[in-house]
Amino acid sequence: MQSLSCQGRTAVRAPARGAASRSRVAIRVQAAKDVAPLAPGDLVLVAGATGGVGQLVTAKLLERGYKVRAVDRAREGRSRAAQLFPGQGIEVFPADLRDPATMVGLTQGVAAVACCTGTTAFPSSRWNGNNGPKSTDLVATCNLIDSTPASVKRFVLVSSVGVERFDQLPFSVLNSFGVLKYKREAEKHLEASDLPWTIIRPGRLTDGPYTSYDLNTLLQATAGTRQAVQLSARDDQRGEASRIAVAEAVVQALLVPATANHHYSLCSTEGEGPGKNTEGWAKLFAQCYA
Numbered sequence: 001m002q003s004l005s006c007q008g009r010t011a012v013r014a015p016a017r018g019a020a021s022r023s024r025v026a027i028r029v030q031a032a033k034d035v036a037p038l039a040p041g042d043l044v045l046v047a048g049a050t051g052g053v054g055q056l057v058t059a060k061l062l063e064r065g066y067k068v069r070a071v072d073r074a075r076e077g078r079s080r081a082a083q084l085f086p087g088q089g090i091e092v093f094p095a096d097l098r099d100p101a102t103m104v105g106l107t108q109g110v111a112a113v114a115c116c117t118g119t120t121a122f123p124s125s126r127w128n129g130n131n132g133p134k135s136t137d138l139v140a141t142c143n144l145i146d147s148t149p150a151s152v153k154r155f156v157l158v159s160s161v162g163v164e165r166f167d168q169l170p171f172s173v174l175n176s177f178g179v180l181k182y183k184r185e186a187e188k189h190l191e192a193s194d195l196p197w198t199i200i201r202p203g204r205l206t207d208g209p210y211t212s213y214d215l216n217t218l219l220q221a222t223a224g225t226r227q228a229v230q231l232s233a234r235d236d237q238r239g240e241a242s243r244i245a246v247a248e249a250v251v252q253a254l255l256v257p258a259t260a261n262h263h264y265s266l267c268s269t270e271g272e273g274p275g276k277n278t279e280g281w282a283k284l285f286a287q288c289y290a
């Protein structure tokens with residue numbers, strides 16, 4: 001039932017080198033200019049919509065008038081998407097991303113995908129039933145990538161800082177059961193696909209998850225005095241990231257075409273930050289690749 005490895009429509013490729021690599025990068029950068037932002041009323045698939053970041057992404061998209069298809073596998077009776085967002089233009093799709101048989105029609109008609117799925121880095125009850133990092137961060141993510149049509153405007157993946165440093169302290173400890181290694185493998189699978197992608201790599205998550213909140217309460221959540229965000233094109237940050245800022249970055253990536261085919265590591269810092277202002281985010285995104 002479960003795909004055993006990250007092999008789908010697009011095989012995982014080793015990083016290309018030399019002139020061929022440069023021309024491929026040039027083609028991708030050119031293509032990024034042609035990527036369209038979300039249009040009013042577009043349908044966005046949110047995977048992990050019942051989780052911390054995913055709930056906030058869903059709330060933020062609904063607030064702006066986009067339609068959301070929320071993946072909710074109602075595991076252990078924890079189906080929450082329908083209760084969280086009643087009558088808000090949300091369509092709940094029951095699917096387990098480890099199992100392609102449950103995903104038929106999942107991405108049909110979607111303009112973009114936000115993948116916010118995850119599990120714990122260390123053994124916990126959430127791993128029960130083969131839900132550890134390999135199944136979740138590699139197999140499930142790759143299944144979603146492979147089932148997404150190339151016509152989407154964007155596939156945004158929430159990954160993590162440390163994915164390129166999983167053999168260095170302190171990330172080697174976090175990676176004891178492979179979470180960072182599998183996340184990086186999934187990133188590579190996305191990068192090698194024919195989808196326009198953006199990868200957000202947050203630091204240690206703070207704020208939420210808001211497990212019993214409704215839409216209005218979710219939208220009122222703030223990161224206190226740490227509302228500024230520090231973005232980097234490289235995996236060179238360590239620190240904390242507010243789930244609120246991460247969710248906003250996911251939404252803003254869908255709105256700013258220049259974020260296509262780029263990585264951004266993200267940490268929260270003291271200050272006001274860009275809030276929900278797209279011009280402010282566009283400037284921050286652009287500074288990373290100036």
Ligand SMILES: NC(=O)c1ccc[n+]([C@@H]2O[C@H](COP(=O)([O-])OP(=O)(O)OC[C@H]3O[C@@H](n4cnc5c(N)ncnc54)[C@H](OP(=O)(O)O)[C@@H]3O)[C@@H](O)[C@H]2O)c1
Pocket residue numbers: 047048049050051052053054071072073074075078095096097098116117118119120136140158159160161202203204205206209243
């Ligand atoms: N925690 C940190 O400090 C940290 C740091 C950096 C990056 N991250 C990453 O940031 C992302 C968001 O984290 P979070 O803490 O906000 O998430 P979370 O609360 O752990 O939520 C994870 C979501 O993924 C869903 N999911 C897991 N496996 C699935 C499957 N096979 N099929 C469908 N849905 C599945 C869960 O649904 P169920 O309710 O059905 O399980 C849940 O909705 C994750 O990728 C996480 O690894 C976390």
